[in-house]
Each structure stands twice: as C-alpha cells, then as structure tokens.
Amino acid sequence: MRAWPLVATTLLVAFPGCRSLDPITRPDTEINEHADLDATESYADATGDHTDHADLSDPRTDDGGKDAIDAKETGVDLGPDTQGVAVPRSCDIVFQYKADGPVASVTVPGEWNSWSESAHPMSDADEDGTWTVTLDAGSIAPGHWGYKFLVNGTDWIFDPGNPLVKYVGDDFTVNSRVEVPDCAIPLLELESAHTDWAEKSVEVVVNVFTGIDAQPLDQQGGLYVEYRGEQLDGDWFDPALQRFVVKMGGLAQGKHSFVFHATNAKGQANPLFVPLWLEEKTFEWEDAVLYFAMTDRFMDGDPSNNAPAPCLQEGHKVNWLGGDFSGIEQKIEDGYFDNLGVSAIWISPANDNPDGCYGGDLGLNYTAYHGYFPVSLEETESRFGSLEDLRDMVDSAHDHGIRVLMDLASNHVHEESGLWTVHKDWFHQELILCGQDDNWNEHPIDCWFQPYLPDLDFRNIDAVIAFTDAAIRWARKADLDGFRVDAVKHMVHDFSRTLRYRVERELEASGVPFYLVGETFVGEWGGGFGDAEGTIKAYVSSNELTGQFDFPIYWEVLKTFARDEGGMDELGEAMAGSLGFYGPNAVMSNFLGNHDVPRFISHATGHIPDQWGNGSKEMGWNDPPDLPQSQAPFDRLKQAFAFLMTVPGVPLIYYGDEIGMPGAGDPDNRRMMQFDGLTGRQVSVRETVGALATIRAGHPATRKGEFEVLWSDDDGLAYGVSFSGDALVAVFNVVAGRDVSFSIADVPGMPQSGSLADAITGEDVMVDAGQVSVFVEQLAFRILVP
Numbered sequence: 001m002r003a004w005p006l007v008a009t010t011l012l013v014a015f016p017g018c019r020s021l022d023p024i025t026r027p028d029t030e031i032n033e034h035a036d037l038d039a040t041e042s043y044a045d046a047t048g049d050h051t052d053h054a055d056l057s058d059p060r061t062d063d064g065g066k067d068a069i070d071a072k073e074t075g076v077d078l079g080p081d082t083q084g085v086a087v088p089r090s091c092d093i094v095f096q097y098k099a100d101g102p103v104a105s106v107t108v109p110g111e112w113n114s115w116s117e118s119a120h121p122m123s124d125a126d127e128d129g130t131w132t133v134t135l136d137a138g139s140i141a142p143g144h145w146g147y148k149f150l151v152n153g154t155d156w157i158f159d160p161g162n163p164l165v166k167y168v169g170d171d172f173t174v175n176s177r178v179e180v181p182d183c184a185i186p187l188l189e190l191e192s193a194h195t196d197w198a199e200k201s202v203e204v205v206v207n208v209f210t211g212i213d214a215q216p217l218d219q220q221g222g223l224y225v226e227y228r229g230e231q232l233d234g235d236w237f238d239p240a241l242q243r244f245v246v247k248m249g250g251l252a253q254g255k256h257s258f259v260f261h262a263t264n265a266k267g268q269a270n271p272l273f274v275p276l277w278l279e280e281k282t283f284e285w286e287d288a289v290l291y292f293a294m295t296d297r298f299m300d301g302d303p304s305n306n307a308p309a310p311c312l313q314e315g316h317k318v319n320w321l322g323g324d325f326s327g328i329e330q331k332i333e334d335g336y337f338d339n340l341g342v343s344a345i346w347i348s349p350a351n352d353n354p355d356g357c358y359g360g361d362l363g364l365n366y367t368a369y370h371g372y373f374p375v376s377l378e379e380t381e382s383r384f385g386s387l388e389d390l391r392d393m394v395d396s397a398h399d400h401g402i403r404v405l406m407d408l409a410s411n412h413v414h415e416e417s418g419l420w421t422v423h424k425d426w427f428h429q430e431l432i433l434c435g436q437d438d439n440w441n442e443h444p445i446d447c448w449f450q451p452y453l454p455d456l457d458f459r460n461i462d463a464v465i466a467f468t469d470a471a472i473r474w475a476r477k478a479d480l481d482g483f484r485v486d487a488v489k490h491m492v493h494d495f496s497r498t499l500r501y502r503v504e505r506e507l508e509a510s511g512v513p514f515y516l517v518g519e520t521f522v523g524e525w526g527g528g529f530g531d532a533e534g535t536i537k538a539y540v541s542s543n544e545l546t547g548q549f550d551f552p553i554y555w556e557v558l559k560t561f562a563r564d565e566g567g568m569d570e571l572g573e574a575m576a577g578s579l580g581f582y583g584p585n586a587v588m589s590n591f592l593g594n595h596d597v598p599r600f601i602s603h604a605t606g607h608i609p610d611q612w613g614n615g616s617k618e619m620g621w622n623d624p625p626d627l628p629q630s631q632a633p634f635d636r637l638k639q640a641f642a643f644l645m646t647v648p649g650v651p652l653i654y655y656g657d658e659i660g661m662p663g664a665g666d667p668d669n670r671r672m673m674q675f676d677g678l679t680g681r682q683v684s685v686r687e688t689v690g691a692l693a694t695i696r697a698g699h700p701a702t703r704k705g706e707f708e709v710l711w712s713d714d715d716g717l718a719y720g721v722s723f724s725g726d727a728l729v730a731v732f733n734v735v736a737g738r739d740v741s742f743s744i745a746d747v748p749g750m751p752q753s754g755s756l757a758d759a760i761t762g763e764d765v766m767v768d769a770g771q772v773s774v775f776v777e778q779l780a781f782r783i784l785v786p
C-alpha cells in the first residue's frame, strides 16, 4: 500500500494564501550557468515540427535523487547577456525529406503557394539523401495549411515525417498539414527543469522571445508565473537574460506545476506548462493502478451543488445523484485510494452538461449525469463543482502521489451546445443514427449516437483545433495527468494524432509523460489477426494514443473467472499473445468491468444471460441483481483481480467492483458507491485488492515483465512474470481443490531449489529441481515469490 505522508496541510502552512513561497532563491549566477548548457545550439523550427523533446534522464540510473530535464534547444542563441532587450523568436519552418533512392528534385506545393509545383525546392548539398528547405514562416499567413511533397516532379506524397493531415476542398483531399504560428506574438521555451528529491527543490528556466517585429515585452504584468493554479508573488523575470528563473525549495512531495506567461503588443504567447513531480521514485504509467470514480456516482461531498433534474424523480437511477469533485477529494484525503493502492483516478468529463431529460435506450428518459453530453468546452458541470473545486481535488490527489485522468468526450456535443448553433459546419450534416441498420460498422465515424448529439466532423481543421485547444486548456488549468479518450474509433485518426502532437509539445515539455488511454469497444481476441485487436492497435503508437483499454483480454477474463465458460488455457494464450502486440511502448489497461458492461459479480452469479450482456439493460430496470448471498462470486472476483494485478497493463478498478457491487447493464451498473454497511465478504474483496496492489508495487515483474504460461488446462492456469531479476508466479484454479505442478526452471529470477513464499499468506512452497507443486483451493489463487 502506498503510504504517502499527508502534505496538504504542510503546504498550506508553508505557503499561505497567496502562495508567496519561502524560501525563495532569486536568479543567481549558479543557476544561469546551469541554464546556459544548451543555449549554444540553435534549433530553427518554429512549428515545433520535430521529435526531440525533453530528454529525461533515466530514472533507474539514480544520480543522488537529482532528475535533470534538459529541454529542447532554444529557437535563438540567447548568449550570456541580451543587454535587457527582447530577443525576437526564430520563425523558420524546416521541411525535410529522407530519400530512399535516387532523387532529382523535391518541392513543397501547398495551399499557401496555390499548389505551385516548383515551390520551395529542397536541396541535398551534402548528398546524404536528406533533402531540406527552410521557409521564413513570417512570409506565410498564420494558420494550418495543407501541403504535399512533389518528388521528381511526378510523385505527390505525404510528408513521411509528419503524422498530421488536412482535408482540403469540397472533396476532402487529404494532405499533410503544417501549422504556421503567429510569429508576431512572444514565444516561451523551456530551457531546463530540475527536481532535487534530496533538497526538496525544483528549478525551472524558461527563455522568453518576443515576436519577429522585436516589439518590447509587456513588463507591466504581462510576464508572470503561475504555481499550482495561482500567480506567484514576486518578479521572476530576469530582463538582462530575457528569461524566467524560478527556484523553490522546502517543497512537499507531490506535483509542482508552473505555467509561464508572456505578452507583447501583438498578443499573448501560448502559455508554457511545466509540470514537475517531486518523488523518491520516478513514476511510469505502466506502474499505475487506475480507478474510475464516475463523478456523479462516487461520493456526494457537497450537497449544496446538488440539483436533480425535475423531469425525473429525485433518487431515480438515471437522475443526478449528487457525486462531485469534493466527494472524490474527501475520499482522497481519507486515504481510501491509498489503502487500495490506487495511483491514478479517472473522472467523468468535467464539462458542463445539460439540465434536462433525453430519450435513450429502451425508449426511456435519461439525464446527463454521466457527463457524456457536453454543452461547453470550458465550463465545468455545476453539479460536480467549479474549476477551482476540480483543481483542489487534483492538487489533493497529487499530494498523495495520485495522478488524475479526465474523460475526454470529443466525438459529439449535446444539441444545447452553442457550438452546434454557431459552427454547424463542424459537424456531420446528415443524421445517420449509429443504432439503425448496421451503422455502428458502416458509419463508425459519421453516425450520431442520438438525434440530439451532433457528431463532430474532424475533417474540419477548425473543429480539430478547437477541441484539442480545449483538451490542452483543461489539462493545464486543472493540472491533469492524462485523458481517457472516449469513443476513439468514432473519430478520424487526425483527432487523436493532433491530440498527441499537441500534448507532446504543450504538456510534456518538462518530460513528465501525459497518459492518453483510449476507449475502443471491440470484441474477442482473434489470435493476433482479429478485427478486435487490430482496431485497437490502429490507434496506438508514439504518434497517437499511449494505449487503450484491452477489451479482448476483458472478454477472456469475464468468460473464465466470472462465467466459467472459457478455458483458462485460452486466457493464458490471449494474454501471452497480446503482450507486445500493441507495440513496445504501448501502455494498455486491463479491466474486469466498466460503466458500459454488466457488473462482474452479477456475471459471476449467473444473472447475466450471456457474456455480451444481451438483455441486461432491461434486467437492470425489471429485475436488478442483488448482492450475492454466497461466497463463490466473491472468490471469482478476487481471482480476476489477482490476475489483473499480476500481469503487465494498467489494472483498472471500476468503482464498486472492489466491494463486489452488483448490477446488470447500463445504467444498473452505475449505482451510487457504497462506503458503509459493507458485509464481511465485501470488505474482504476490498482488502484483497489492496494487498494485491501492494504485491504489484513491490514486484516490477508484474508491471513490465516477460509473461510465460507454465501450466494450464480448461480450469486452471499458472504463469510466471520476470523482469530484471524480479520474478513472480501466479496460479489459479476454478474446480475442486487440487495439487498443481509445473516447472519454473525457465523463469529468470526463480530459484531451482529451496522454497517460494505465498505473497498473501506467507506460507512456504517447496521447489525441487525447478519443479513446484502447490495445492490450490477451488476458486482460489496463489501468488508465489522467491
């Protein structure tokens, strides 16, 4: 279990109210020398169209707790002294083409040059096969422009180094896309960012450039720094060096995020977000244990913001039930998540949603309690709280070492949104309902979920920019750590690729990874060749999502552990096949339930007719399942959690599953969370989840290990995971208690003789010549460690 000291109080005492920080170190020579390290190399690419962002030192090669993050090189060599005069930014755009054969010419026809086939000829003077041309972006109007490379005067190709596209013209011709920035406004660039765990200090240096017209920066309030959402007192800008230097010491463990601002007469620079974590051990997303606290259904921390819709009775299961940001915050401060071993919380979309009731499944009326009917890109839902309430909750999470992901719902808006009124051209015009005919499959991108949910047409670049702007703004203002991206396969790739592109440049400058985990609801694992895993994989790459929820593994978990329908051997095969399938850097998330499927424990009692939940929505209204009265469904739930917690992939806990909350289909699977009056069996599941999370935290093999099936049959499975000397074996049995034997000789890090310890009970299990024989009760699991 994570046992972070409570630091919120400390922060308040040390930095009351205005967050005027003490001790403060003013800019000094030592820091400036430090900051100058990279300033001699020039980097001329005003578009940020490059991949060499912050170089985070390897957290595993600990240099005395000092994590140095040296950001990308600056646009212009500032030199040691600017004589106090604002330095104009560079505004060059570099196009580059790496030829894989003989090439005679490369040009860049684009919208801004009316597709001139002779525009911007590239050259390869050093004949190394890389052709380049540099454009002065100041000569092109700011905007998002389509272009292609024309090779040898005949081949029109996409820019192979650019994942972004633009759909041009009435026929939506797809081209590469470049952003030409407004070069008249200032530019902020991170020079360096350091954290020092031993010193409990952070240090950030940010270079400030003015626009290409060399207008002076606004030093009367236009140059300032925000820290944890509030403006920092004091003057942090050094005019001599034209840079911000912020150094703060005596900080508490947790996240310390800054936003830098600069202005000149032409406008404001895009704010620079610099998140930093002060932690003993550097966090990686594959280490996370994720918890979905559906905001309306988790905890009502502030009854004053409750506003049930009058169109349904109060307390109705699809009315607003009162949950809010402050409820989640209370549970964070109570240590609820710490005790469960949770290190990341996923919350509902925070966007304002409409107040009424709207027709949906089964011809019934529903409110927008789930948050998936956004009417605003900026405002928070008042029933959840204000932006400040959200920020307070996130800060509290950070003080506990817990990350926060917001659900990002971008596929559609609710018709009450002003966007639908003002920007009709941002939406798919034809009302094709997803639920009619075979439109889920035939029209996945342009179908509408409901007649009142206009579907975004992200072939429109203005819509892409507006929605990714909003995403970046939410992340910066609420200091988020990631997004759960809703309805991924119902939007063109350019949306999720633009999101990644901007996240990398606008949220990850300091090297702290921002998690993008997508939802793509698909069917069963197809052996590595199926549509299900193929569809998920299509969105996972370094240019797009970090990972997705692993639906194919979910179906195997459901069939075996809950429903006793699938072979455990097939679960083992699917897991072995899916690890690595989504790419070496993918961070997938495994789960045993979410808000779109019937509750695991109600599957486990046999209430739900089939794995797909057919008929389960009706059941939720007519015959909702109760808490099981027997032990077996709870044991099955524990087995499934033991599986999730011992294999790579971020385990997701859907609120309530940790106490075996029952429920049929949506919305019966979204009952109000229960904290009190739990039965012994419910408490036992919750304690088991906490214990499993502790084991996971102590064994990197569970998070990043090689997975190997050691033994399996229809009703049982044993596997090993191993990583860098660490190893763990998990054994599962569904049928009557039996001895299970297998070899651990091929699992690196496992002893060939002696004994293993059961990580739950501490009991010794003998190893003889690499062989293990262990008794496993019915519906039980064993976790064995050296």
Ligand SMILES: [Ca+2]
Binding pocket: 123, 124, 125, 126, 127, 128, 129, 130, 131, 132
């Ligand atoms: Ca060259």
Ligand SMILES: [Ca+2]
Binding pocket: 300, 301, 302, 303, 304, 305, 306, 322, 323, 324, 383
């Ligand atoms: Ca409330």
Ligand SMILES: [Ca+2]
Binding pocket: 352, 353, 354, 355, 381, 382, 383
């Ligand atoms: Ca509202």
Ligand SMILES: [Ca+2]
Binding pocket: 411, 444, 445, 446, 447, 455, 456, 490, 491
């Ligand atoms: Ca869509």
